[in-house]
Amino acid sequence: MRCWSDDRGMIAFMIAAIIAISISVQPVSTANILGVFLSPSPSHLIVHMSIMKTLAERGHNITVVSSLKPKVYHPKIHNIIIEPSEARQKEMNEELSDLGVKRQNPIVMVMKFLRADNVMITLQLDIVKNEKFQQIYNNKYDLVIMGYFMNNFQFIVPAKLNCPMILSWTGQPMEMVNHFVGVPNEVSYVPSVFTPHKNGEIMSFGSRLLNFVSSGLLRLATNIMDISFAAYYKELAADDAALRTYSEMKENVSLIFCNSHFSEGPIRPMVPGMVEIGGIQIKEKATPLPKIIDHFLNASKTNGAILFSLGSNMKSSSMQPETVSIIYKVLSSLEQNVVWKWENLENTPGNASNILYQKWLPQDDILAHPNLKLFITHAGKGGMVEATYHSVPMIAMPIFAEQPANAAKIVSSGFGVQVDILNLKENEFRDAIFEVLHNSIYRNNVYRFSELYRNRPLTARETVNFWVEYVIRHHGAAHMQSPLIHLNFIQSNSLDVLLAILITLYLLWKLLKFSCKLLSKLVRSAKGKQKAGHSKKSKKE
Known part of the structure; x- marks a missing residue:
């Protein structure tokens, strides 16, 4: 009887514990999220899709509208693909095709970028106007996550859906995005993305x-482009007075996800609305490689393998034939096997026999392979992050945009060396490969950095889940917003305060000067009267 009583007591205790745990742990409610x-x-x-896949794995309902078929997918993500017209895509390819052919002077380069930017803006605007895109407004969403890249007019989407928005930015915090969440631009000690620097180094004059x-x-x-964005937004709003x-x-961006980590540098002031998720695209466990690539890399155990890729925007056909010939001659003569991205x-x-050409490469999974010894890259942000994460040294071949600064960072950090792809020499390229392959200092440097990069309180995926649900839970999390967002240039730099101080000092100086003159005049007048009094007294005597 006593045993039965004890058992009932234990059962009651377990039930009470289960109830207490179930009450204290609040389940995450499923949200409808649009990308x-x-x-x-x-x-x-x-x-961007790595963020959405993380949220889909969390159990949220995910819908994604994109201009390309995603390489990152999840069975529970509803993809809506609106491809740009052939004419727009051809125009974009033509603008980028000359960049890898020959070195151009800075003015020509800037003009090409401006034309390419204009094509990219128009391409994205066409999609927002597309009839298929309009269907998203028939649904209700708790949050919109938008990929940001010269497309401010897309703010019309959360305006029409009347829901919070998060921006996904593929780089580090910089001038193009800082103002949305109030990150101060400290140019005296925070190098821009176009200024080469070494971590911890104080910039010279x-x-x-x-x-x-x-x-x-x-x-x-950015401000000049903003004028056009405002006009596009107004056009898309169609004078709807109910829209913001x-x-x-x-001024209503809840937060920005940046694909960066403070360990990469430079160290900068941050606000709660700028959340770093560096390496979000890197898998915690590598996906099995396609059989042909897996077999090729596994057969490279003795001498190792090299990955050669110039990214997704630069086509192999855009390179000079002489450059391609030099690259092939050098790579084909190596002991190592080479995986070459070639369209x-x-x-x-x-x-x-030692070269495997592939139209598309699962880059992160290849870099994670233990036999991969070297990455020859255009120094794009994504590939650079993946290589450092997996401790793979690099040879940088920068072409345009922020790539030269990234390449300089690779060299200054000791992660690899740089060669000029627009003026490539056979011996220089060969020497660079042998230097990085046989000098262990590069792999040791990138290995040490990898440990820093991985050491964080939450993984990139855990960070995404927490902050997305935080924004939804707090209906946009307006309490995190920096006051800097609502200040203009004069106010944010205290120019009005400085002007008021200068005016006050000027008025005080004028008042002091007037007072001194008045006092001097009174003193002279008093002295004159005193002298006159003495003169009269002398005459009487």
Whole structure:
């Protein structure tokens, strides 16, 4: 009888404990989340879709609108693909095709970028106007996550859906996005993305001058483009008075996910609305490789393997034939096997037995392979992060945009060396490969950094889940917003305060000067009267 009583007591205790636990642990409610990723860059889409896949795995209902078929997928994500017209895509390819052919002067390069940017903006705007895109407004969403890249007019989407928005930015915090969440631009000690730097290094006067000018020009360009974005937004709003204005929507970004980590540098002031999720596209466990690549890499155990890829935006056909010939000659003569990203498999540079050509590569999974010894890259942000995460040294071949600065960072950090792809020499390329392969200092440096990069309180995926649910739970999390968002240039730099101080000091100086003159006049007058009094007294005597 006593045993039965004890058992009942234990059962009661367990039931009470289960009830207590179930009450204290609040289940995450399923949210309807929309992803809008209009950039025609495959590498950008990989980052954005990695965020959405994380949320789908969490159990949320995910819908994604994109201009490309995603390489990252999940069975529970509803994909809506609106491809740009052939004419727009051809126009974009033509603008980028010359960049890898020959070195161009800075003015020509800037003009090409402006034309390419204009094509990219128009391409994305066409998708927002597409009839298929309009169908998303028939549904209700708790949150919109938008890929940001010169497409501010897409703020019309959360305006029409009347829900919070998060921006996904594929780079580090910079002038183009800082103002949305109020990150201060500290040009005196925070190098811009276009200013080469070494972590912890104080910029020289020349570097600070360059940083000041480049940062100012970038902010000026951003403000000029903003005029066009405001006009596009107004056009998309169709004078609907019920919608928030473009200016109001710019001040309603809940937070920005940045594909960066503070260990990469530079160290900068941050606000709660700028959340770093560096390496979100890197899998915690590598996906099995396609059989042909897996077999090729597994057969490279003795001498190792090399990955050669110039990214998703630069086509192999855009390179000079002489450059392709040099690259092939050097790579085909190596002991190592080489996986080469090459789009036209029917017209390859050659048929060397140690080279495997592939139109598309699961880059992260290849870099995770233990036999991979070297990554020859264009120094794009995504590939650079993946290589450092997996402790793979690099040879950088930068072409345009932020790639030269990334390449300089690879060299200054000791992660690899740089060669000039637009003026490539056979011996220089061969020497660079032998240097990185046989000098252990590069692999040791990147290994040490990898440990820093991985050491964080939450993984990138855990960070995404927490902050997305935080924004939804708190209906946009307006309490996190920095007051800097609502200040103009004069107010944020205290120019009005400085002017008031200068005016006050000027008035005080004028008052002091007037007082001194008045006092001097009174003293002279008093002395004059005293002298006159003495003169009269002398005459009487």
